[in-house]
Each structure stands twice: as C-alpha cells, then as structure tokens.
Amino acid sequence: MAEVFEITSQRKGACLFVDYGDQRTFSNSLTGVISHRYATEEEILKNPGKVDLSAYVNFADLQKLAKLQQNSIWLVISFSLRS
Secondary structure: OHHHHHHHHHOOOEEEEEEEEEOOOOOOOOEEEEOOEEOOHHHHHHOOOOOEEEOOEEHHHHHHHHHOOOOOEEEEEEEOOOO
16 A cells, blocks of 8 residues: 555556445454355365455545545545444
8 A cells, every 4th residue: 555655656646446344443354245146165166266355445544545645635434234
C-alpha cells in the first residue's frame, strides 16, 4: 500500500477503495470461492489455481494511512460484514 500512496501523492491523483471488510483487524479472514459457493479449507488447499481467494480488508488501518497522505484524495468505502 505504501507504494500506491506514494505514486498517487506524487501525481496528485485520487484513489477509490471499495471492498468487503470492517473497521477492525481480522485474525484469519482467508476465504475461497469455487463454483459460486464458499470453499472449504480442504478445497482451498487441494485446488490451487481453481479457487478464488479473498481476505477481508481492515478499513480502519487503511483510513489511518490515507489520512497521512498529502496532495491526494482518498475515498474508502467498506461493506459491513455485520447484519
């Protein structure tokens, strides 16, 4: 992320981050999707390259980093995991 922040700041650009996540740190948020459903841990390990991998974004940390940047615009949008 530091490189993204640096390049954006140098070029006086803007970034938009939109993803699923929360305002906290996750201990283990690795998930996989295969055939339009969540994969089991066993499926993730037995099907390398065939399972789409994902991990939740810690938006609180991302927002802290964004606020430290100068000469750039940052917009962080999180889709809550809580119902």
